[in-house]
Amino acid sequence: MQHIIKIITIITILVFAISCKNKIENKDVITPIEENTEIKQPDKHQHEASAVQLNDGKKWEANIETTEGIKKMQQIMASFSKKESPSAYTSLKESLEFEFTAIFEKCTMKGESHNQLHNYLKPMLGLFDGLESTNLDTCKESYQTMNKHLSHYNNYFE
Numbered sequence: 001m002q003h004i005i006k007i008i009t010i011i012t013i014l015v016f017a018i019s020c021k022n023k024i025e026n027k028d029v030i031t032p033i034e035e036n037t038e039i040k041q042p043d044k045h046q047h048e049a050s051a052v053q054l055n056d057g058k059k060w061e062a063n064i065e066t067t068e069g070i071k072k073m074q075q076i077m078a079s080f081s082k083k084e085s086p087s088a089y090t091s092l093k094e095s096l097e098f099e100f101t102a103i104f105e106k107c108t109m110k111g112e113s114h115n116q117l118h119n120y121l122k123p124m125l126g127l128f129d130g131l132e133s134t135n136l137d138t139c140k141e142s143y144q145t146m147n148k149h150l151s152h153y154n155n156y157f158e
Contacts, residue, residue, distance in 0.1 A: 055113070059155075062158065063107065063108045065103070065107070076092065076099065077092075077147050086134050086136050090132050092131055093128050096124075097128055116157075120157070127145055127149070
């Protein structure tokens with residue numbers, strides 16, 4: 001089962017990488033995992049393709065399946081109690097990746113809202129690796145960052 005989840009994750013990452021090579025307009029940018037979310041203008045010389053952008057200051061409309069998937073990931077994080085066991089973080093990672101993959105499978109979003117959803121989801125890929133670390137501090141740090149990131153979903157999508 002774990003082998004199948006890894007294959008699905010790799011395929012999802014490849015599809016994600018191929019499908020998201022769209023240009024992003026120069027709008028207000030919000031960094032996805034900041035503690036205090038703030039709007040800032042991007043530097044003209046800096047390309048912020050991975051930063052989530054609001055829709056002219058408004059939230060993007062997300063499909064219900066995406067919002068439910070994020071809520072499930074938030075619930076998984078909230079119910080995680082074995083914070084002193086590196087092996088428990090591996091199980092947490094697998095549960096989160098399952099929901100993450102389901103979000104991609106059920107996504108019906110199109111256009112710029114779809115692009116912004118990918119900008120929101122992309123930072124999670126690196127956090128999954130940290131949850132699988134044998135170093136407890138790395139696991140805890142990835143957990144905290146993932147938790148913060150998931151809490152910002154409603155800042156961008158309704």
